[in-house]
Amino acid sequence: MRRIETDILVVGGGPAGLSAATSAAGAGARVDLVDAGAAPGGQYWMQDPVAGATTTQSAEGSAAIAAARAAGVAIHSGAEVWAAFPGGEIMAHDAEGPVVFQARSIVVASGAQDRVYPFPGWTLPGVMTPGAGQRLAKLGKTAPGKRIALAGNGPFLYAVAATLASIDATPKLLLESGKARAPMLGLLARHPARIAEAVSLLAAARAVPNWRRGHVVTEALGEDRVEAIRIAPVDDAGTVDTARSERIDGIDALLVGWGFRPMIELTALLRCRHAYDRALGGWYCVASPATGLTSVEGVYAAGEVTGIAGSRPARLSGALAGLSAAAGLGFASPGNEERRKRLVRALASARSFGHELGRLAPPPAGIADLANDDTIVCRCENVTRGEIAAALAEGTRAVAGAKMWTRAGMGRCQGRVCGSAVAEIAASLGGTEIAAAGFNPPRIPLRPVPLPAVLEATRAAGTGETH
Amino acid sequence: MSEVTIFVDGEPVPAEAGRPLGALMHRLGPAMRRTEEGAPRGLFCGMGVCFDCLVTIDGVADRRACMTPIRDGMRVETGLAGGTPS
Numbered sequence: 046m047r048r049i050e051t052d053i054l055v056v057g058g059g060p061a062g063l064s065a066a067t068s069a070a071g072a073g074a075r076v077d078l079v080d081a082g083a084a085p086g087g088q089y090w091m092q093d094p095v096a097g098a099t100t101t102q103s104a105e106g107s108a109a110i111a112a113a114r115a116a117g118v119a120i121h122s123g124a125e126v127w128a129a130f131p132g133g134e135i136m137a138h139d140a141e142g143p144v145v146f147q148a149r150s151i152v153v154a155s156g157a158q159d160r161v162y163p164f165p166g167w168t169l170p171g172v173m174t175p176g177a178g179q180r181l182a183k184l185g186k187t188a189p190g191k192r193i194a195l196a197g198n199g200p201f202l203y204a205v206a207a208t209l210a211s212i213d214a215t216p217k218l219l220l221e222s223g224k225a226r227a228p229m230l231g232l233l234a235r236h237p238a239r240i241a242e243a244v245s246l247l248a249a250a251r252a253v254p255n256w257r258r259g260h261v262v263t264e265a266l267g268e269d270r271v272e273a274i275r276i277a278p279v280d281d282a283g284t285v286d287t288a289r290s291e292r293i294d295g296i297d298a299l300l301v302g303w304g305f306r307p308m309i310e311l312t313a314l315l316r317c318r319h320a321y322d323r324a325l326g327g328w329y330c331v332a333s334p335a336t337g338l339t340s341v342e343g344v345y346a347a348g349e350v351t352g353i354a355g356s357r358p359a360r361l362s363g364a365l366a367g368l369s370a371a372a373g374l375g376f377a378s379p380g381n382e383e384r385r386k387r388l389v390r391a392l393a394s395a396r397s398f399g400h401e402l403g404r405l406a407p408p409p410a411g412i413a414d415l416a417n418d419d420t421i422v423c424r425c426e427n428v429t430r431g432e433i434a435a436a437l438a439e440g441t442r443a444v445a446g447a448k449m450w451t452r453a454g455m456g457r458c459q460g461r462v463c464g465s466a467v468a469e470i471a472a473s474l475g476g477t478e479i480a481a482a483g484f485n486p487p488r489i490p491l492r493p494v495p496l497p498a499v500l501e502a503t504r505a506a507g508t509g510e511t512h
Numbered sequence: 513m514s515e516v517t518i519f520v521d522g523e524p525v526p527a528e529a530g531r532p533l534g535a536l537m538h539r540l541g542p543a544m545r546r547t548e549e550g551a552p553r554g555l556f557c558g559m560g561v562c563f564d565c566l567v568t569i570d571g572v573a574d575r576r577a578c579m580t581p582i583r584d585g586m587r588v589e590t591g592l593a594g595g596t597p598s
Contacts, residue, residue, distance in 0.1 A: 081560060083530075083581050088559070094530040094581065125560075158561050170542035170554030177558030180578070185535020186528075269552045270542050298542075308561075424556070424564060427547060457563040462556075492560075493574070 046505050047144040051077040051119075053370050054135055054148035056126055056311060059087020060356045061348025062154035063109045064363030065337075065370070069152070070116035072371035072378060077146060078113065079121045079137050085110050087156055088176065089356045091183050100211075103183075127490035128502075129314050133343065136502045138494045143502040150343045150370040153312050153330070154363055157305035157349035160326060162408065162466045163422045163430065164301075164415035166265030166274075171298050175205040178300040188214035190298025194274055195253070196220035196262045199304040199406040200246055207249035216300075218293065219253040220260045222279050222409050229405055236398045262301055263290055263415055271299050283410030303408035306465060307350045310487040317341050321480035324403040325352035327465050328484045334396075335389055337366030338373075345370050354399025361392040413469035422470070423463045425456020430470060437474045443482045444468050457493060460485030516584035521593060527582045534558060534565050534578035537588070544577060545591050552592070567591070 055066040058080030070076040078085070084092045090106025098104040113120065124139035133148040159174035166172065171190060175197060178189040193209065193216040195202055206216055233240050250256060257276070263285060264275040277290035305326050309319055312330035318340035319328050329352040330339055337345040347366040348359035365388040368381060416422055418431030428451045436450035444460070444467050447453050453467050454460025460467070468482035475482075490499065516529045520540060527536050534555050537544050543552035544565050556564040558578045565577040568589040577588075 081579070083532075083579075094532075095528060158557060158559060168551060168553060170544070170552050173554075173556050173558065177555055177578075180532070180558040181535050181538060181555070185531050185538075187535040187539050189538070270554070424553075424562065427549060427551075458561060462562045 057154035058085030061359040061363035065367035068367035073376040159302040160306040171271035203246035336369035423453035426452040428453040
């Protein structure tokens with residue numbers, strides 16, 4: 046079995062992970078980077094597997110990948126981390142089987158996934174996340190459909206509209222729950238460097254023939270795939286006016302999402318401290334703004350896992366965490382401290398923009414209530430909202446209770462998809478804060494791995510070869 | 513990278529090696545499997561998180577189509593046409 050001893054293991058090959066790896070290797074540490082994707086780049090710097098870098102954004106990514114390699118970073122692609130233990134032992138699995146890393150420090154840059162909430166019909170084929178639509182276009186050069194509706198909230202929807210336009214698949218319909226324009230203009234006025242990007246994203250949204258603000262999708266309709274949707278107005282308080290709903294026919298793909306959720310499985314498994322802020326995507330890993338260090342010694346976190354803020358803070362927090370992790374192991378060259386201070390200042394400004402943007406485009410307050418009693422909430426175990434509500438009425442509490450009573454969150458995805466919704470349903474029915482509902486604790490294996498691989502990896506770990 | 517042939521439920525399908533199988537499967541029709549209750553499911557998250565796009569690849573069940581790059585000669589079973597639901 047492959048066993049790799051390294052100074053610093055970076056988990057995640059997006060902007061945060063690549064920046065962390067490059068800065069740590071530049072300081073003189075031995076750095077290995079493990080990433081689930083077929084090629085590094087993550088979601089933001091996604092590389093076309095056939096054509097290579099075809100856009101400015103992916104070219105920026107391929108430059109970052111080349112810089113990491115030039116700095117001596119060993120990149121392990123197509124490898125999913127499925128376990129982590131105190132003492133720096135991380136188990137991953139790729140096409141060739143298990144690979145175990147023994148690292149002195151870890152930088153977790155696990156990124157984010159689309160945040161979703163259930164509504165009637167959301168399990169129909171053809172209904173997917175905006176991120177899935179973007180990956181179909183970027184990695185598969187495949188249009189999600191011929192008549193696409195794009196819905197939810199937040200600037201990422203505009204980015205998806207732009208990607209779809211690049212493969213001649215401009216959506217027919219763009220539905221945003223938010224309406225207010227003035228706060229966005231105010232934010233841009235305070236961050237003028239971001240205006241050009243905003244103008245280009247706005248142009249992508251304007252290219253959509255039917256752009257409706259202040260609306261949500263309340264239902265997807267169809268037999269074996271989505272064929273139509275129902276939409277309704279939503280006010281600033283998040284109340285959906287279903288009495289004024291209308292049906293839109295001829296939709297063959299619906300991409301709906303509410304920004305992103307930090308992927309905290311690994312930091313939670315490592316017992317790092319987490320905090321809740323709905324505007325930052327929900328639960329996120331708390332990391333020092335001065336170093337990127339988490340509450341656990343030797344474990345650093347960077348990028349979206351530390352709270353949704355965008356690619357710029359991801360790069361800066363990655364560089365900061367890499368530099369700090371290297372310095373913590375004694376790898377520091379002259380000028381490092383000056384560089385760290387510059388990164389801390391730049392990160393504070395970039396993060397404040399990202400966080401304010403998140404606060405401008407929250408999911409509507411009652412979004413989890415779009416699901417009715419028959420709607421499946423947990424897609425893995427097919428648990429309905431009615432079953433969760435019944436369990437809560439019988440006295441169970443929070444996400445953990447709902448899981449034990451109904452199996453919601455107990456399936457293959459471990460509640461990564463339904464967790465936000467189950468928490469909001471539990472909070473709404475129990476009259477508590479959403480944070481009080483907690484989250485699904487991750488369990489080993491974080492991702493399914495063949496049993497022989499688990500045995501091989503854990504047996505090798507048990508030998509104490511390197512301890 | 514090149515044009516290759518894969519087999520979906522026994523039928524030959526031209527494909528581009530290296531691209532995600534999930535994208536090709538979505539083009540063939542968004543449903544990729546049925547739940548135990550018989551409900552169709554297809555690609556949802558597209559990034560390996562949700563496990564909705566499970567298919568059988570070269571005899572191995574429950575593989576995520578979205579995370580699997582296309583290889584020449586790959587044999588994919590969907591379980592849509594009377595196969596075992598996953």
